[in-house]
Amino acid sequence: MNTFIELVQQRQSDRAYLQRDIETEKLERILEAGRLAPSACNGQPWKMIVVRDEKIRNEVAATTSDIIVSSNHFTRLAPVQIVIVEESSNISSKAGSWAKSKHFPHFDLGILAAHLCLAAADEGLGSCIVGWFDEKKLRKVLEIPKNKRPVLIIVVGYSTQKTRPKIRKDKSQIISENKY
Numbered sequence: 006m007n008t009f010i011e012l013v014q015q016r017q018s019d020r021a022y023l024q025r026d027i028e029t030e031k032l033e034r035i036l037e038a039g040r041l042a043p044s045a046c047n048g049q050p051w052k053m054i055v056v057r058d059e060k061i062r063n064e065v066a067a068t069t070s071d072i073i074v075s076s077n078h079f080t081r082l083a084p085v086q087i088v089i090v091e092e093s094s095n096i097s098s099k100a101g102s103w104a105k106s107k108h109f110p111h112f113d114l115g116i117l118a119a120h121l122c123l124a125a126a127d128e129g130l131g132s133c134i135v136g137w138f139d140e141k142k143l144r145k146v147l148e149i150p151k152n153k154r155p156v157l158i159i160v161v162g163y164s165t166q167k168t169r170p171k172i173r174k175d176k177s178q179i180i181s182e183n184k185y
């Protein structure tokens with residue numbers, strides 16, 4: 006069994022996948038890890054649209070590339086896409102967001118995405134968070150109401166990529182003690 010830090014080291018953005026579906030039990034556990042994610046005031050301002058149908062997956066993938074970013078074509082290779090839609094939060098979270106000038110659902114949705122990706126890694130699967138897509142087109146493909154925002158797509162599948170060392174800032178740049 007992996008320790009948590011091993012799982013964190015193993016998780017990476019995978020951009021090439023085997024043409025093999027993922028087991029439904031694995032997907033269920035990944036979605037459960039998402040469902041259990043924390044959120045401001047437990048508002049759970051999310052909906053996860055699971056896309057497994059090949060035709061719809063291709064349509065979703067087509068929304069992720071354009072003349073500025075063409076590198077997202079890999080999204081069509083993954084057998085599963087989880088589209089995260091921002092939903093309305095509860096009144097306490099909304100009040101907190103307003104009082105503190107922080108849109109708490111953005112944090113909530115980021116944590117949800119992290120849960121999904123780490124859970125995928127725990128199942129021996131690769132994943133990638135995709136934030137670059139044509140929102141309008143995606144809304145049309147998935148029949149998302151106009152007043153709802155799809156914010157992230159998580160692609161999941163059996164990766165063909167080797168685990169890479171992480172490129173990250175040095176501790177000294179990002180951690181300080183007792184003062185800024």
Ligand SMILES: Cc1cc2nc3c(=O)[nH]c(=O)nc-3n(C[C@H](O)[C@H](O)[C@H](O)COP(=O)(O)O)c2cc1C
Binds near residue numbers: 076
């Ligand atoms: C909010 C967010 C949006 C991202 N959008 C994309 C994307 O559109 N395409 C892509 O290939 N990777 C995307 N990524 C993946 C990042 O590029 C990746 O996490 C980062 O370079 C660190 O690499 P690692 O995930 O392999 O550790 C996104 C990551 C986050 C957190």
